Amino acid sequence: MTHPSTTGPAPVLALKDISKSFGAVRALRDVSLELLPGEVHALAGENGAGKSTLIKTLAGVHRPDAGQVLLDGEPVVFHGPGDARDAGIAVIYQEPTLFPDLSIAENIFMGRQPRRALGRIDHKATHAATAALMQRLGVELDPDRPARGLSIADQQIVEIAKALSFDARVLIMDEPTAALTGSEVARLFGVVRTLREQGAAVLFISHRLEEIFAICQRVTTLRDGAWIASEPLAGMSEDDLVRRMVGRDLEELYPKQEVEAGEVALSVRRLTREGVFTDVSFEVRRGEIVGLAGLVGAGRTEVARAVFGVDRWDAGEVEVDGRKLTNGAPSVAMAAGLALVPEDRRAQGLVMDMSIERNIGLSGLRTTVRAGLMDRRAERSRSLDWAVRLQVKYARIADSVATLSGGNQQKVVLAKWLATGPKVLIVDEPTRGIDVGTKAEVHRLLSQLAADGVAVLMISSDLPEILGMADRVLVMHEGRLTAEIPRSDATEETVMAAATGRAAA
């Protein structure tokens, strides 16, 4: 099938001068890309650079306005995702969509199970085929296990196995690591390397630069829908790549200011929620940024939820600015000056059906009120004010938040909470899934808030972020606080050692 070539292997799949517009917006302008067999190719760019459109073009969801898609050097036209799949192109999305009540094997062979006489499903053959796929990927997953309860990492493995069962030669992975823990990422990378060695071409999208450098050989960078460069990663630095993506030198990614810590603003004492976290005590002072590190599932988010009152605690107490909080009462926590920017901005941080204005307004239902009625003018000016201060990029303040990019959605969540003038701000994974440029803005903002005397508790799985931003690092392991590390002693090694329970720091 491969075409002889003088310049190394011929590309399996290529895009040539692809353009795609939506109305007046040119999402892609003359973009080219070549995927070689046996390579992992990174696609880099900020949110809105055109990565999603490019992926959808490869996957047959969008048809380009101009340019060609070449499969094994031959021009092809995909009329739909089915065509792309039949051509051996598979997309693994960040959040897989499996049928929870079906087994892994049934999920993989959904609708095309091997049959026995009278059309009965041949479970044995399905099982065997699935086991073979798992072996090929080098992972151990029981084909008969139901999909319900699988971690996102395992669900992705199932999706990859499904892709292989379609004889996929091109695998497009759209931010597969966004919701994975460190060890899960390592395992996923093992699978990706196996696929690469078997000659597959992988297009890899991630906002985590270190992952791009760890797994990819070449990178294609997009900016504002335009192709910037396709080049080998060897010899490039992270700064080089960031410069290509944003088109300018980023000021420091972690602009932590030195702030004198003030009096205690948040005090958590012996907080326990049975079976989730135990005996957690810590304080955050005004002007401090305290990082809360740990593996996913260590109980960090759960502590934040209990402190804010979305979940109840079984024992212990929480004080904000000297006022004791009521168990399980977010409204009391808010009144005391606590704000929580939750982990899942689409489900918890925002009401996706509502406008930007009203989402920001939700935190002010007690304040933008006159004579018991909503003061719409006050609500609007409050929302506008904060949207502008945080430089949210929107067309109209009355547009649905669903129209915004991930980074801008996160800014709306921040705006919603900063508008309450919090004394204590808890942010849970504040920069997950948002682009480098916006990430730096969020960091600058957190730093500025601390300088203004806000006590910030930052939960993050992004170690460089924790190390770069935090004055102190608290580490949780299996529901307990295992370490408190001052900024001067915090390194990847000390934090990871405490997070994995290997050593007390």
Place this chain on the structure above:
Amino acid sequence: MADTSLTRAIRWDTVVGALLIVVLLFSFGFVDGFGNALNLSFLIGNTLPIALIALPMTLLVVSGEIDLSVASTAGLSGAVMGALWNQGMTIETIIPICLLLGVVCGLVNGLLVTRLGLPSLAVTIGTLAAYRGIAQIVLGSDAVTDFPSQYLDFAAGRIGDTFLPKAFLPFLVLLVIAVIALHATPFGRSLFAIGASEEAARFAGIRVKRQKLILFTVTGLMASLTGVFWALHYASARYDNATGLELSVVAAVLLGGIDFDGGKGTLGGAIAGVFLLGALQNVMSLVNVSAQSQIVVTGVLLVVSVLGPRVARQLAVARAGRRAAAAPVSKAPSPTP
């Protein structure tokens, strides 16, 4: 105020409002006996029970819940009214007792939903049967008809020679209160948030359970008020008063563009839906459509009303999409079967 969810709902509101006007104009022109003041007062009087319950029901559905026990609560309230009247109590004592009973009925629904976390659809189907059963135990198969004439006159009479029933003015007051509560207070705003995303509402510090409990209780109160009105309006308190009324209420509210999944709609639309349904039922009676067939029409309207706003919304989205597809497309994988 171009909140996208609001503008879409307004579009459907407009459709229903326009439809109501068309039906009214058509009926004035072509249906014998429709346009006289007496018939119009019948139309409004017969629609008032639906309209009264539709007020709190709209708020409930906006918050993502439903109460199917309203007609049984109304029936129970009427039955208790009849039984106590037979005991010789004064009507001035009886009515507050009935309203209090409605509060209890609503509170039971609300507690079952918020404290035990049960789905309101299931809970209120259960209490639908239970409250009606209690009504039958209380009054048996009696029909109490001899209520004081000034009350009967208030519930059934009209203002002078106009087509407006006397009870219409109190309804207008309640309507205004409900519109303000839903569309102009923080409480109403929180209901939209709860209906659209209960989890996000909780994370915004909204007291979801408390708001829902308030709604169920008010719904019970309004249902019992409707039961009292019904017994007086038709001068008959029976255990089976208002049977099946919940179907009309839900159909009318959904017809008015209140999304069954919560989070969308306006009270104006719901009330337009109520009177559209009322007008259709009135016209069908005038042209001698049987009661059974009228129920069929109500059922069909219910299905259409769930379907209609969705189709309208999808058309609106498609149009918006064509106008400016600048918005990032959602990341949903497009699965091919």
